[in-house]
Amino acid sequence: xxxxxxxxxxxxxxxxxxxxxxxxxxxxxxxxxxxxxxxxxxxxxxxxxxxxxxx
Amino acid sequence: xxxxxxxxxxxxxxxxxxxxxxxxxxxxxxxxxxxxxxxxxxxxxxxxxxxxxxxxxxxxxxxxxxxxxxxxxxxxxxxxxxxxxxxxxxxxxxxxxxxxxxxxxxxxxxxxxxxxxxxxxxxxxxxxxxxxxxxxxxxxxxxxxxxxxxxxxxxxxxxxxxxxxxxxxxxxxxxxxxxxxxxxxxxxxxxxxxxxxxxxxxxxxxxxxxxxxxxxxxxxxxxxxxxxxxxxxxxxxxxxxxxxxxx
Amino acid sequence: xxxxxxxxxxxxxxxxxxxxxxxxxxxxxxxxxxxxxxxxxxxxxxxxxxxxxxxxxxxxxxxxxxxxxxxxxxxxxxxxxxxxxxxxxxxxxxxxxxxxxxxxxxxxxxxxxxxxxxxxxxxxxxxxxxxxxxxxxxxxxxxxxxxxxxxxxxxxxxxxxxxxxxxxxxxxxxxxxxxxxxxxxxxxxxxxxxxxxxxxxxxxxxxxxxxxxxxxxxxxxxx
Numbered sequence: 001x002x003x004x005x006x007x008x009x010x011x012x013x014x015x016x017x018x019x020x021x022x023x024x025x026x027x028x029x030x031x032x033x034x035x036x037x038x039x040x041x042x043x044x045x046x047x048x049x050x051x052x053x054x055x
Numbered sequence: 056x057x058x059x060x061x062x063x064x065x066x067x068x069x070x071x072x073x074x075x076x077x078x079x080x081x082x083x084x085x086x087x088x089x090x091x092x093x094x095x096x097x098x099x100x101x102x103x104x105x106x107x108x109x110x111x112x113x114x115x116x117x118x119x120x121x122x123x124x125x126x127x128x129x130x131x132x133x134x135x136x137x138x139x140x141x142x143x144x145x146x147x148x149x150x151x152x153x154x155x156x157x158x159x160x161x162x163x164x165x166x167x168x169x170x171x172x173x174x175x176x177x178x179x180x181x182x183x184x185x186x187x188x189x190x191x192x193x194x195x196x197x198x199x200x201x202x203x204x205x206x207x208x209x210x211x212x213x214x215x216x217x218x219x220x221x222x223x224x225x226x227x228x229x230x231x232x233x234x235x236x237x238x239x240x241x242x243x244x245x246x247x248x249x250x251x252x253x254x255x256x257x258x259x260x261x262x263x264x265x266x267x268x269x270x271x272x273x274x275x276x277x278x279x280x281x282x283x284x285x286x287x288x289x290x291x292x293x294x295x296x297x298x299x300x301x302x
Numbered sequence: 303x304x305x306x307x308x309x310x311x312x313x314x315x316x317x318x319x320x321x322x323x324x325x326x327x328x329x330x331x332x333x334x335x336x337x338x339x340x341x342x343x344x345x346x347x348x349x350x351x352x353x354x355x356x357x358x359x360x361x362x363x364x365x366x367x368x369x370x371x372x373x374x375x376x377x378x379x380x381x382x383x384x385x386x387x388x389x390x391x392x393x394x395x396x397x398x399x400x401x402x403x404x405x406x407x408x409x410x411x412x413x414x415x416x417x418x419x420x421x422x423x424x425x426x427x428x429x430x431x432x433x434x435x436x437x438x439x440x441x442x443x444x445x446x447x448x449x450x451x452x453x454x455x456x457x458x459x460x461x462x463x464x465x466x467x468x469x470x471x472x473x474x475x476x477x478x479x480x481x482x483x484x485x486x487x488x489x490x491x492x493x494x495x496x497x498x499x500x501x502x503x504x505x506x507x508x509x510x511x512x513x514x515x516x517x518x519x520x521x522x523x524x525x
Contacts, residue, residue: 013109020169024115035278046298197468213521232475
């Protein structure tokens with residue numbers, strides 16, 4: 001494959017390949033980002049609790 | 056045999072410390088394996104002469120399917136550890152792995168369906184593999200539903216463990232009967248990855264993405280487990296220290 | 303041991319017949335579900351004949367499963383389940399008696415009713431014995447596996463939907479074998495292979511399910 005538009009089109013199979021990869025990427029990212037965000041939330045809740053106790 | 060390692064496994068704090076050290080390595084491995092594998096598979100691997108470019112979906116479909124299936128085995132193994140050794144960490148592992156396994160099954164089904172359109176003309180066929188994947192998704196839903204339905208954590212852990220084991224015992228029976236059902240009803244057999252032999256340039260990226268998916272599964276699992284351990288043990292000293300340090 | 307089995311069985315029997323109306327429920331459900339299909343897809347006999355094995359079997363699955371939902375619940379609520387768990391007699395044997403009783407009043411009844419509905423769905427009459435035979439071999443598996451689910455959910459009030467979600471995937475092999483046998487018979491092919499596989503599943507579940515059921519009950523009671 002020589003050019004970018006050709007790459008994108010993938011000989012007519014473009015929509016299939018790219019939608020499959022996009023959905024997969026979204027789900028995989030969700031599975032990593034969601035625990036990470038939850039961890040951050042836990043840390044900040046704990047920090048707030050600690051601050052309240054210190055008062 | 057030195058069993059102290061095994062029993063240390065039961066300590067949430069030990070797990071938290073060790074997983075904290077391993078997680079960055081698994082994350083790096085994930086990025087490298089998936090990054091290289093997918094780029095190679097998408098752009099540099101040769102086209103399949105029969106299916107054209109849509110065959111590139113194999114690089115995400117097959118790894119997802121493999122992880123989905125082995126994750127269930129892991130659930131059953133964790134179930135056995137929960138029932139026999141009563142290790143709470145095993146229950147944490149089971150509870151955290153189930154949704155990841157379900158998502159992997161989802162990816163396998165969706166990518167399989169999308170792959171099906173250019174290959175066979177329709178998005179869904181009741182062939183043996185897709186049907187088995189669908190049933191596996193139902194089994195995952197069952198585990199997740201049961202673990203959430205029982206409010207007593209201890210009872211929930213043990214009941215889910217029994218269900219996972221019962222499910223595992225049934226999986227070969229289900230697989231065999233679905234395969235056979237498929238031959239009954241389909242005069243022509245549809246095979247997704249029927250290839251006489253794949254040249255190295257084709258299966259090497261597949262190997263990379265398979266390993267990459269396993270690495271990602273491990274990353275997600277460890278992250279979720281660490282979170283759950285922090286939540287369960289939040290009243291203890293070490294958790295408070297860990298959370299303070301985490302800022 | 304035999305005495306315990308007999309005592310338990312007669313207890314179940316007497317309890318069940320105190321409310322005979324309840325015994326009819328799964329059978330009526332079976333009839334209604336089957337009747338929905340001609341209403342839904344039209345009465346054309348050819349179409350009904352094609353669907354008949356599947357419809358009858360799925361109706362049997364659902365009827366059995368829903369009737370199992372409360373299998374252990376009343377015993378759980380009045381404390382007799384705890385007595386069973388604590389008793390010196392093997393729990394697996396006691397649950398087996400309970401499941402056997404359930405099969406007799408539900409599964410066996412479905413087996414006896416099935417030829418009637420087979421006829422109503424235009425199955426040829428020579429196929430009806432095969433239909434009954436497959437159900438005869440399959441319904442014990444349905445009762446046993448369903449009881450595993452009932453044991454795991456014994457403390458919950460959530461009802462049949464969760465139970466169905468847990469157990470229906472496990473019913474799939476029996477479904478495939480049962481319907482496969484009936485369809486083979488419709489086409490005039492031999493069914494011994496299917497019957498043997500069904501018997502195989504029946505024996506397997508007979509030996510393994512009571513263990514899982516007992517484990518589930520112990521877990522539920524220990525709360």
